[in-house]
Amino acid sequence: MIAVGALAFGLAPASPIAFEEVAHKAGLHFQLRNGESGKFHQIELMGGGVAVLDYNNDGCMDIFFTNGAAIPELKKSTPEYSNRLFRNNCDMTFTDVTSEAGVGGEGYSMAVAAADYDNDGFTDLFVAGVDRNILYHNLGNGRFADVTVKAGVGAQSPRPWSISSGWVDYDNDGWLDLFITNYVQWDPAKEPRCGLAEQQFYCHPSQYRGLPNQLFHNNRDGTFTDVSTKSGIGAHIGKGMGVAFADMDGDGFTDIFVSNDSVRNFLFHNQGNGTFREMSLETGTALRDDGLPIAGMGTDWRDFDNDGSPDLVVAGMINDGFLLFRNLGGNRGFEDAGERSGLLLGTRQFTGWGLGMYDLDNDGWKDMFFGLAHFTQLGKYLGRDAALSNRVFRNDGGKRFVDVSSTAGPDFHKAALNRGVAFGDFDNDGRVDVVVSCLNGPAKLYRNVTPGGAHWLALKLHGVHANRQGLGASVRVVLPDGRTLSNHATTAVGYASSSEPLVRFGLGSSPAVSSVEVRWPGGRTQQLRNVGIDRMVEVVEQ
Amino acid sequence: MMRHAVLFLVTFLPGGAWAQGYERSPGYGAYKQADALFTARKTSEAAGALEHSLKLDPDLVPALTLYARIAMSINRFEVARESLNRALAVDPKSANARFLYGLSYYLSNDLQHALPQFEKARQENPKDARASLYLGLTYESIGRFDEAIALYEESVRRQPSAESYLAGARLLHSQRRLDDCERWIREALKLEPNSRDAHFELTRLLLRQEKPRLAAKEGERALELSGGNVSDSQIHYLLVRAYRTTSPALAEQHAEALRRIEDRSAPETKKDKP
Numbered sequence: 087m088i089a090v091g092a093l094a095f096g097l098a099p100a101s102p103i104a105f106e107e108v109a110h111k112a113g114l115h116f117q118l119r120n121g122e123s124g125k126f127h128q129i130e131l132m133g134g135g136v137a138v139l140d141y142n143n144d145g146c147m148d149i150f151f152t153n154g155a156a157i158p159e160l161k162k163s164t165p166e167y168s169n170r171l172f173r174n175n176c177d178m179t180f181t182d183v184t185s186e187a188g189v190g191g192e193g194y195s196m197a198v199a200a201a202d203y204d205n206d207g208f209t210d211l212f213v214a215g216v217d218r219n220i221l222y223h224n225l226g227n228g229r230f231a232d233v234t235v236k237a238g239v240g241a242q243s244p245r246p247w248s249i250s251s252g253w254v255d256y257d258n259d260g261w262l263d264l265f266i267t268n269y270v271q272w273d274p275a276k277e278p279r280c281g282l283a284e285q286q287f288y289c290h291p292s293q294y295r296g297l298p299n300q301l302f303h304n305n306r307d308g309t310f311t312d313v314s315t316k317s318g319i320g321a322h323i324g325k326g327m328g329v330a331f332a333d334m335d336g337d338g339f340t341d342i343f344v345s346n347d348s349v350r351n352f353l354f355h356n357q358g359n360g361t362f363r364e365m366s367l368e369t370g371t372a373l374r375d376d377g378l379p380i381a382g383m384g385t386d387w388r389d390f391d392n393d394g395s396p397d398l399v400v401a402g403m404i405n406d407g408f409l410l411f412r413n414l415g416g417n418r419g420f421e422d423a424g425e426r427s428g429l430l431l432g433t434r435q436f437t438g439w440g441l442g443m444y445d446l447d448n449d450g451w452k453d454m455f456f457g458l459a460h461f462t463q464l465g466k467y468l469g470r471d472a473a474l475s476n477r478v479f480r481n482d483g484g485k486r487f488v489d490v491s492s493t494a495g496p497d498f499h500k501a502a503l504n505r506g507v508a509f510g511d512f513d514n515d516g517r518v519d520v521v522v523s524c525l526n527g528p529a530k531l532y533r534n535v536t537p538g539g540a541h542w543l544a545l546k547l548h549g550v551h552a553n554r555q556g557l558g559a560s561v562r563v564v565l566p567d568g569r570t571l572s573n574h575a576t577t578a579v580g581y582a583s584s585s586e587p588l589v590r591f592g593l594g595s596s597p598a599v600s601s602v603e604v605r606w607p608g609g610r611t612q613q614l615r616n617v618g619i620d621r622m623v624e625v626v627e628q
Numbered sequence: 629m630m631r632h633a634v635l636f637l638v639t640f641l642p643g644g645a646w647a648q649g650y651e652r653s654p655g656y657g658a659y660k661q662a663d664a665l666f667t668a669r670k671t672s673e674a675a676g677a678l679e680h681s682l683k684l685d686p687d688l689v690p691a692l693t694l695y696a697r698i699a700m701s702i703n704r705f706e707v708a709r710e711s712l713n714r715a716l717a718v719d720p721k722s723a724n725a726r727f728l729y730g731l732s733y734y735l736s737n738d739l740q741h742a743l744p745q746f747e748k749a750r751q752e753n754p755k756d757a758r759a760s761l762y763l764g765l766t767y768e769s770i771g772r773f774d775e776a777i778a779l780y781e782e783s784v785r786r787q788p789s790a791e792s793y794l795a796g797a798r799l800l801h802s803q804r805r806l807d808d809c810e811r812w813i814r815e816a817l818k819l820e821p822n823s824r825d826a827h828f829e830l831t832r833l834l835l836r837q838e839k840p841r842l843a844a845k846e847g848e849r850a851l852e853l854s855g856g857n858v859s860d861s862q863i864h865y866l867l868v869r870a871y872r873t874t875s876p877a878l879a880e881q882h883a884e885a886l887r888r889i890e891d892r893s894a895p896e897t898k899k900d901k902p
Binding site: 372 | 770771
């Protein structure tokens with residue numbers, strides 16, 4: 087009786103979320119190398135950005151990994167430091183096409199952001215790093231060209247240490263602009279020595295000066311203008327690790343959240359006139375519940391309770407507890423939902439890096455996947471290894487997050503120094519898969535094998551007035567039982583990483599959707615009827 | 629955790645109780661002087677007086693443990709342990725020395741070594757509430773929450789203190805045992821009605837209970853008080869949240885106050901260490 091009732095209301099009985107780790111089988115052979123040499127250079131701790139993108143438009147998601155370099159010269163002196171692009175052969179195997187694509191990179195790379203910045207239909211790549219950034223223009227023939235200098239997004243001296251980046255159309259002009267999250271000033275020649283007399287440690291971030299973030303406006307001609315000062319973004323010094331974009335108050339303009347390490351987070355509210363006002367304190371997203379900052383790392387901004395307003399999750403380090411800020415809607419700000427949801431206590435023993443809020447079992451509620459590892463020196467003092475196994479937390483009706491890792495698959499019992507995480511459906515079966523970059527270890531590819539056959543819908547947006555990928559568009563799906571699901575298009579997810587641009591919905595056992603509404607950047611809305619389910623639907627802006 | 633423990637070192641360990649029986653030592657007078665100087669946060673002068681004391685009596689246990697406390701306050705944990713080893717060689721049953729040994733590991737985040745030392749201190753000295761408290765804090769840091777709560781309960785049984793009650797209250801809060809949390813905070817306030825930390829925790833709890841007006845009242849009270857471990861920034865943040873719906877203008881005032889504090893300690897004023 088209960089099961090029938092649940093089905094009648096379109097609620098799927100819970101299927102255990104399950105993944106199979108298949109990187110080796112898939113030919114995805116990559117190891118993130120940080121160049122560590124026993125000298126405790128701070129940059130060794132970070133890095134590991136990974137992108138999911140369809141670079142050749144064959145309908146199958148490919149993967150790009152960033153990589154480190156030799157320290158202190160910061161050169162990719164051997165092939166083991168190369169950034170790598172893997173083409174999905176559309177059969178869950180991958181081929182390394184780095185050389186042919188021309189994206190091996192230079193310098194010490196940290197982060198990647200994938201999007202079609204020139205609206206030519208091909209996804210481009212921006213790679214941020216310690217000593218240089220690189221903008222790769224996708225030529226459409228399997229190759230990329232380094233257009234950094236021409237674009238004006240690389241030249242700055244001294245180079246800030248960038249850890250995350252993302253593409254966002256902040257002024258709704260239909261062209262994607264570039265946001266870069268910067269961490270601290272770092273100079274290998276002036277690295278402080280931290281720790282005890284008898285034992286050196288990596289330094290606490292307080293030993294370094296923070297940096298402002300950067301915003302580059304797309305001039306629509308292949309060049310960008312640094313508007314960091316003009317926009318107000320550059321007025322705020324932080325220690326940025328993750329970035330996420332969403333329209334927090336439904337005013338039609340995309341806002342920007344930056345998770346900072348050991349100082350308060352930033353929430354840049356888009357004023358709609360080319361400027362931003364930093365409002366993390368006013369919105370309640372700055373700090374933990376007790377008023378202390380955490381070692382903020384990866385972040386995602388999505389609606390976890392299906393109330394139509396996107397919520398924030400931020401990973402931290404051991405004994406921080408990860409943050410969950412529930413959006414109260416409109417201009418009412420956020421409330422701290424970490425304790426109530428079980429996430430704060432459930433994550434207190436973890437150090438998190440990449441993460442994402444995705445409906446992993448397609449039951450209509452977005453779950454969470456965390457890439458975890460303690461800082462490499464910390465293990466000694468905890469009496470346990472710094473390596474951790476990744477974790478999956480299932481969203482229980484928008485109220486609580488439950489750690490279901492123990493039944494999610496054998497790899498969730500295997501520890502590694504996990505870093506960047508990115509999401510995409512590599513086998514196009516409607517279940518979101520995950521790729522994870524691991525420090526000095528093999529990358530992981532988690533194929534989602536969750537049983538139950540719950541229904542799903544994926545939208546591939548095609549902007550006409552809006553940017554071509556529709557990034558920034560909000561989508562609302564109404565189910566026959568009246569329930570509403572919401573999501574939005576973004577590739578900036580987690581830490582240093584970039585995920586697929588599709589907008590996904592798990593539908594549970596609902597046999598159809600009643601309506602789909604797309605709100606394009608700029609405010610135009612488009613209603614879709616008779617949308618089929620269990621497929622990817624292309625939506626062209628009208 | 630670090631700031632908390634440094635204050636603890638200075639204020640929570642009066643030399644008198646642990647120095648009984650040593651009055652006849654030739655170094656005792658200099659030791660008492662050093663203790664008073666350290667309590668007054670005159671660390672360099674205290675170290676000087678202490679060196680004089682130990683010259684007169686190298687085996688004076690209170691002086692050796694005070695030396696360890698001074699060393700820990702400047703992050704010289706190995707030096708502290710050397711001094712404590714000497715103290716324990718002279719007096720293996722020194723409760724203070726044993727506890728401080730564990731603390732030297734705890735303050736350097738070496739939790740796996742802190743645990744057995746605190747456990748030993750707790751077993752050897754059934755009246756020592758600090759050992760129970762810090763063992764609890766250590767267990768809490770490694771995720772053993774049930775054991776931590778039990779130890780906080782033991783600590784208050786051995787010797788009730790606001791510090792122990794508040795440690796328990798914070799953990800109970802994180803576990804959403806809000807009634808128990810409130811009870812513990814109220815016990816702390818009975819012992820120390822002007823405890824800034826206790827009023828802060830009550831503010832947090834009232835916010836959690838969705839009582840913003842009462843939370844604001846408590847937060848303003850906390851801001852008036854001094855001492856404790858909670859910073860002005862933390863209180864201002866709670867007040868921003870408390871006033872957000874009831875008085876946006878006051879919320880903005882507290883946000884600005886917090887920003888001014890940040891500006892005063894901005895990175896531009898920090899010098900890079902060599």
